[in-house]
Amino acid sequence: MNPRRTLATAGRVLTQIRHDPRTVVLLLAVPSLLIGLLAWIFSDTRVFDTVGPAMIALFPFTIMFVVTSITTLRERRTGTLERLLSMPLGKGDFILGYTLAFGLLAVLQSSIAVGFSVWVCGLEIQGSIWLLLAVAVADAILGTTLGLLASAFARTEFQVVQFMPLLVFPQILLCGIFLPRDQLPDALQAVSDWLPLSHAVDALRAVATDSQDAAYVAGELLIIGAWIVGAVVLGSITLRRRTP
Amino acid sequence: MTSETSAVVVRDLRARRGAHPVLHGLNLTVPSGLVVGLIGPSGCGKTTLMRAIVGVQIVRSGTVTVLGRPAGSAPLRRRVGYVTQDASVYDDLTVRQNLLYFRSVLGVPLGDVDRVIDATDLAPYAGQLAGSLSGGQRSRVSLAGALLGSPELLVLDEPTVGLDPVLRVELWSLFHRLAAAGTSLLVSSHVMDEASRCDRLLLMRGGEILADDTPAGLLGTTGTPDIEAAFLALIASHPSVDDTFPAGPTDAGHS
Numbered sequence: 001m002n003p004r005r006t007l008a009t010a011g012r013v014l015t016q017i018r019h020d021p022r023t024v025v026l027l028l029a030v031p032s033l034l035i036g037l038l039a040w041i042f043s044d045t046r047v048f049d050t051v052g053p054a055m056i057a058l059f060p061f062t063i064m065f066v067v068t069s070i071t072t073l074r075e076r077r078t079g080t081l082e083r084l085l086s087m088p089l090g091k092g093d094f095i096l097g098y099t100l101a102f103g104l105l106a107v108l109q110s111s112i113a114v115g116f117s118v119w120v121c122g123l124e125i126q127g128s129i130w131l132l133l134a135v136a137v138a139d140a141i142l143g144t145t146l147g148l149l150a151s152a153f154a155r156t157e158f159q160v161v162q163f164m165p166l167l168v169f170p171q172i173l174l175c176g177i178f179l180p181r182d183q184l185p186d187a188l189q190a191v192s193d194w195l196p197l198s199h200a201v202d203a204l205r206a207v208a209t210d211s212q213d214a215a216y217v218a219g220e221l222l223i224i225g226a227w228i229v230g231a232v233v234l235g236s237i238t239l240r241r242r243t244p
Numbered sequence: 245m246t247s248e249t250s251a252v253v254v255r256d257l258r259a260r261r262g263a264h265p266v267l268h269g270l271n272l273t274v275p276s277g278l279v280v281g282l283i284g285p286s287g288c289g290k291t292t293l294m295r296a297i298v299g300v301q302i303v304r305s306g307t308v309t310v311l312g313r314p315a316g317s318a319p320l321r322r323r324v325g326y327v328t329q330d331a332s333v334y335d336d337l338t339v340r341q342n343l344l345y346f347r348s349v350l351g352v353p354l355g356d357v358d359r360v361i362d363a364t365d366l367a368p369y370a371g372q373l374a375g376s377l378s379g380g381q382r383s384r385v386s387l388a389g390a391l392l393g394s395p396e397l398l399v400l401d402e403p404t405v406g407l408d409p410v411l412r413v414e415l416w417s418l419f420h421r422l423a424a425a426g427t428s429l430l431v432s433s434h435v436m437d438e439a440s441r442c443d444r445l446l447l448m449r450g451g452e453i454l455a456d457d458t459p460a461g462l463l464g465t466t467g468t469p470d471i472e473a474a475f476l477a478l479i480a481s482h483p484s485v486d487d488t489f490p491a492g493p494t495d496a497g498h499s
Contacts, residue, residue, distance in 0.1 A: 012337070017336075019337065078332060079331075082295075241300060
């Protein structure tokens with residue numbers, strides 16, 4: 001790995017996205033639009049205040065996962081990935097370059113989603129809005145790195161697409177949106193304790209209701225951070241220079 | 245021919261592309277400093293062989309030695325240039341941005357970008373998005389990327405497909421200029437008239453090498469007037485090569 005190649009890769013990915021303004025708009029606006037829709041659906045109830053924080057975790061996470069895995073899938077299909085891997089680009093340079101580029105987009109996307117939820121949709125946040133933003137950003141970066149991991153694991157495009165239901169949907173089902181996690185069957189609760197989205201949702205709820213101290217949120221952030229690092233490392237290791 | 249004077253030595257190479265066995269015990273040598281043509285129909289295993297030489301193909305058995313080292317080993321990644329059959333460039337970057345990125349990855353001087361743009365006659369399009377170019381122009385961007393850093397071995401998979409005849413002649417003269425400067429080139433083609441432009445030919449069919457000779461030598465031994473006739477004569481004298489060998493996804497999927 002080499003910082004120059006990593007940064008060159010991140011810069012290249014951002015330049016590509018800059019050439020596609022529609023993608024930039026979609027990427028930045030869609031999570032907020034979905035949160036707005038949800039707020040509208042529940043406008044006559046108190047439901048939005050309960051599920052709103054979870055949605056700040058859910059939408060950016062899912063969208064970043066999809067966008068990242070599709071972008072790297074495109075590298076695979078157009079042969080540019082094969083070209084890069086026949087050149088002196090480290091696998092870590094590739095994964096980390098993408099993480100940096102999409103991480104930057106994740107910061108923008110999450111900031112807009114948090115701002116929109118609080119100031120437009122009227123989501124009540126008892127705790128620190130900065131802490132809320134920190135968790136949201138970490139969560140969106142997590143979506144990016146899991147998307148990278150999925151596409152590094154996969155050898156074909158079909159496999160990449162199927163990692164979305166495999167890696168994302170179970171986390172959504174088990175993160176406590178459908179049923180509070182402490183009411184899940186014991187085995188599922190144990191599984192959900194290990195899933196990063198559960199911790200992101202827990203942390204966002206804690207900040208929204210100010211029910212826990214900053215140390216608790218920091219602990220949850222650390223767990224999400226560990227998943228991010230783990231996904232980057234595993235993604236770098238499993239990316240294959242040689243394919244069938 | 246010893247390995248010191250050979251750019252590539254392939255011994256008993258077996259490989260599958262997807263589920264299909266494509267190469268079944270291939271032996272060949274690519275001498276250095278020459279333009280070697282790898283000529284054969286689509287699906288005969290040219291791409292699989294080239295991927296094995298570049299080190300991106302999973303091989304089942306056999307050895308591939310490139311510039312004295314095992315194919316795909318790390319030091320080779322800046323000494324070997326590879327152009328895939330489909331132009332592997334970023335459509336949403338300009339020509340120059342593509343080359344600037346490849347330059348950063350290779351760690352070669354900035355001025356090299358202008359050199360390869362000129363060598364491939366891309367100067368008028370340098371500021372255009374690669375996706376807005378014609379097929380021939382895009383494949384030249386891909387070629388320009390492989391020329392960065394002046395690698396010792398160039399592996400070019402059908403680099404002249406879809407080019408207009410004038411440009412094709414120009415590229416072949418570029419290949420010979422590079423060879424004269426010491427670069428070894430392995431250039432695949434399914435167009436027989438390009439074969440006569442090569443210093444040496446490897447005729448390939450059904451995953452096997454039918455002939456390894458100079459164009460003149462090939463015409464001499466087969467007593468034929470052109471390369472296409474020579475190829476047909478060789479096929480007729482090689483009953484071991486299965487005529488109905490199924491075309492793997494190798495070339496079919498890319499052409």
